[in-house]
Amino acid sequence: MKPAVGIRAKILASLAKAELETAAKRERTPLGHRAADACLGGGLGSGALHEIFAHPGHEAAGSVFAAGLAFRASAEKHFLWIGQDCAARAFGEPAATGLLELGIKPARMLFVRLAHVADVLRAANDALSSAALGAVVIEIPKNPKVLDLVASKRLALAAARSGVAAFLLRLQANPEPSAAETRWQVRGLRLPADAETWGLPLIEAELVRNRHGRTGRWVMEWNGDDGCFREPHAAHSGALVSAAFDRSAA
Amino acid sequence: MVAKRDHALRITALDRQATAHGLSSGMTVADARAIVPNLEVVQANEAADFRLLERIADWCGGFTPFVALDPPRALLLDITGAAHLFGGEAALLDQIRAELARRGFTVRGAIAGTAAAARALARYQNGAIAPPEQDAELITRLPVEALFLDPATTHALRRAGLKTIGQVAARSRTELTARFGSRMVFMLDHALGRAELPITPRLPAPDYRAEKRFAEPVISREGILATLAALARSLAAMMERQGVGARALEAFFFRSDGAVRRIAIATAAPTREAGIIARLFREKIDALADPLDPGFGFDMIRLCASRTERIETCPSDFETEAERQREIHFLIDRLSARFGSGRVLLFQPNNTHIPEAAFVLVPAQFAKPMQEAWVAVRNRGEAPRRPLRFFAPPEPVEVMAETPEGPPRQFRWRSALHTVCRVEGPERIAMEWWRYETPRPTRDYFRIEDEQGRRFWLYREGIPGRETPEAPACRWFLQGLFA
Numbered sequence: 209m210k211p212a213v214g215i216r217a218k219i220l221a222s223l224a225k226a227e228l229e230t231a232a233k234r235e236r237t238p239l240g241h242r243a244a245d246a247c248l249g250g251g252l253g254s255g256a257l258h259e260i261f262a263h264p265g266h267e268a269a270g271s272v273f274a275a276g277l278a279f280r281a282s283a284e285k286h287f288l289w290i291g292q293d294c295a296a297r298a299f300g301e302p303a304a305t306g307l308l309e310l311g312i313k314p315a316r317m318l319f320v321r322l323a324h325v326a327d328v329l330r331a332a333n334d335a336l337s338s339a340a341l342g343a344v345v346i347e348i349p350k351n352p353k354v355l356d357l358v359a360s361k362r363l364a365l366a367a368a369r370s371g372v373a374a375f376l377l378r379l380q381a382n383p384e385p386s387a388a389e390t391r392w393q394v395r396g397l398r399l400p401a402d403a404e405t406w407g408l409p410l411i412e413a414e415l416v417r418n419r420h421g422r423t424g425r426w427v428m429e430w431n432g433d434d435g436c437f438r439e440p441h442a443a444h445s446g447a448l449v450s451a452a453f454d455r456s457a458a
Numbered sequence: 459m460v461a462k463r464d465h466a467l468r469i470t471a472l473d474r475q476a477t478a479h480g481l482s483s484g485m486t487v488a489d490a491r492a493i494v495p496n497l498e499v500v501q502a503n504e505a506a507d508f509r510l511l512e513r514i515a516d517w518c519g520g521f522t523p524f525v526a527l528d529p530p531r532a533l534l535l536d537i538t539g540a541a542h543l544f545g546g547e548a549a550l551l552d553q554i555r556a557e558l559a560r561r562g563f564t565v566r567g568a569i570a571g572t573a574a575a576a577r578a579l580a581r582y583q584n585g586a587i588a589p590p591e592q593d594a595e596l597i598t599r600l601p602v603e604a605l606f607l608d609p610a611t612t613h614a615l616r617r618a619g620l621k622t623i624g625q626v627a628a629r630s631r632t633e634l635t636a637r638f639g640s641r642m643v644f645m646l647d648h649a650l651g652r653a654e655l656p657i658t659p660r661l662p663a664p665d666y667r668a669e670k671r672f673a674e675p676v677i678s679r680e681g682i683l684a685t686l687a688a689l690a691r692s693l694a695a696m697m698e699r700q701g702v703g704a705r706a707l708e709a710f711f712f713r714s715d716g717a718v719r720r721i722a723i724a725t726a727a728p729t730r731e732a733g734i735i736a737r738l739f740r741e742k743i744d745a746l747a748d749p750l751d752p753g754f755g756f757d758m759i760r761l762c763a764s765r766t767e768r769i770e771t772c773p774s775d776f777e778t779e780a781e782r783q784r785e786i787h788f789l790i791d792r793l794s795a796r797f798g799s800g801r802v803l804l805f806q807p808n809n810t811h812i813p814e815a816a817f818v819l820v821p822a823q824f825a826k827p828m829q830e831a832w833v834a835v836r837n838r839g840e841a842p843r844r845p846l847r848f849f850a851p852p853e854p855v856e857v858m859a860e861t862p863e864g865p866p867r868q869f870r871w872r873s874a875l876h877t878v879c880r881v882e883g884p885e886r887i888a889m890e891w892w893r894y895e896t897p898r899p900t901r902d903y904f905r906i907e908d909e910q911g912r913r914f915w916l917y918r919e920g921i922p923g924r925e926t927p928e929a930p931a932c933r934w935f936l937q938g939l940f941a
Binding site: 399 | 785789790796801803804805822828832835839841842844847880882907911938939940941
């Protein structure tokens with residue numbers, strides 16, 4: 209359903225107003241990785257929309273990144289994971305045992321499994337209207353038409369109003385304009401050849417867009433015991449790339 | 459109308475003209491044709507008749523919720539306490555008969571203190587209203603057929619010279635029980651008002667109900683939602699007085715043409731917040747696959763709380779926590795109303811080693827607190843041993859390995875070839891033999907990292923040489939993806 213131009217202008221105006229009001233007071237959730245947190249100005253903002261793109265084939269790495277962020281952002285509260293039937297068939301479904309192994313209590317996750325992406329967006333907007341949740345992860349495979357700029361602005365506005373962190377997990381998707389505060393590209397990395405044991409999940413997370421700061425790329429591992437992202441244990445001499453070039457928001 | 463009974467085609471229903479010619483119900487078609495050669499015969503469709511009876515019963519729900527079917531052609535309505543709403547018993551009976559007659563039905567009706575008396579009067583004294591406690595007087599004059607016993611017993615009564623119910627009642631009970639059985643005596647008592655046999659209504663009696671009738675049938679969505687909101691407020695007030703909240707609610711919409719629609723919602727925790735109830739119905743109505751069609755308008759809307767529970771009032775210390783819980787329940791209820799309770803889920807643990815059975819997804823609205831605790835497989839400091847993304851059922855893969863019982867070197871999954879750069883395993887999981895009829899093969903699970911840093915969870919089914927001696931090679935499957 210194409211909204212009329214008047215409604216679009218109103219949404220843009222309220223979003224600008226909400227951002228000004230809350231930008232200063234918003235909580236920031238640190239990841240646990242010093243360099244990344246420094247670049248983010250303390251951490252990821254709650255009450256904002258963040259986009260995570262998983263490299264093709266690295267959907268699991270993207271999911272672990274999203275799950276870890278949602279877990280950290282929600283503190284003691286529940287978080288919601290909205291999945292779609294087609295994503296489950298293509299990439300597998302979130303598993304409670306997997307969450308548990310990552311140090312995330314499965315009892316804290318509410319899982320909504322829907323058939324159509326329009327339903328996913330409607331459920332996301334509804335969930336973001338309630339401040340009882342800590343975070344919402346929205347899985348969106350491919351590039352559906354309904355997820356256009358207006359739809360993402362609506363999500364961002366809902367998140368800003370309630371203070372809940374929203375994460376759009378984009379699987380097998382091409383980046384397109386959106387209202388997200390940060391945009392990440394994520395993939396898994398091979399363990400270094402000299403590593404003896406099967407180490408903790410190793411993820412390369414590249415912050416390609418940041419409305420309130422600079423961009424960068426970091427290698428992190430997720431520590432399930434402490435529930436945070438961290439610098440990887442063994443020093444990867446070639447792999448730690450912290451490129452801090454100034455790419456202003458699109 | 460004819461149907462097959464006792465190996466012959468018999469008449470089950472006939473019109474006035476046929477009766478005038480001397481035909482009767484139960485007569486075989488052959489005999490009937492002998493009397494009336496050009497008889498028009500139609501095959502009875504008993505299923506369709508039953509459905510029609512059900513729809514009339516739905517419509518009768520507008521007068522009282524306690525409607526029971528008395529097939530093949532009768533309905534029993536318990537109008538205790540409801541008659542005054544329609545201007546008295548006589549007015550109610552006239553209204554029902556007139557409205558059904560208007561729709562083309564030939565109706566007989568009666569009101570009495572027991573179901574059997576009402577049934578008997580309806581058949582043999584159409585329009586009778588038995589004054590309270592005086593059923594027996596009217597019933598005794600009716601023929602014994604009015605007891606609706608099986609044909610053999612009725613025939614036996616007639617043969618014994620008992621033609622009216624009064625004559626039967628005059629006999630001693632022991633005599634009657636000895637000759638005709640205790641059931642017959644019970645039916646006699648029931649008809650005379652001496653014994654109670656409550657009707658079995660189609661729908662269970664709701665705990666609380668509120669309804670609103672409209673002089674002008676309501677058509678608009680706003681009107682319908684506003685009415686539901688008002689009814690929810692009445693219901694909430696009733697429930698508040700009793701300290702309960704609703705877990706399941708139903709709304710009935712009575713259309714002016716007789717159709718009735720039922721919409722139901724459920725909640726995760728008992729609630730008596732009128733705003734929440736109204737909102738949940740709005741979500742459900744908006745999401746209906748078959749939209750709520752008012753036609754020419756709804757005459758009446760009724761809201762029932764079909765299942766209620768006590769609401770625990772929490773001490774003030776846990777206010778915010780309780781508030782948050784309520785918010786979460788409300789979110790679960792809203793999403794369940796819109797998308798179905800099977801789509802809003804919570805995880806619960808299951809005490810088994812078998813990976814695909816170690817956790818279950820249950821509808822969040824009906825999840826009970828868990829007995830079991832979640833127990834991780836890995837030790838502290840170790841990497842995850844179970845994948846975050848899980849395939850059920852597992853996907854078959856082609857594996858090239860050095861040795862049959864060793865780890866893979868390469869594998870092909872969904873037409874893509876992966877080179878194995880790092881392997882961890884095997885983790886042997888024996889399929890719990892007591893759960894299955896035929897024993898399932900043991901699985902050896904491997905955590906695998908490929909050349910691009912993607913991590914997979916593969917297993918080999920069966921131990922080569924042991925469990926599958928004749929099989930050419932064991933099958934391999936991919937069950938999950940790690941980061």
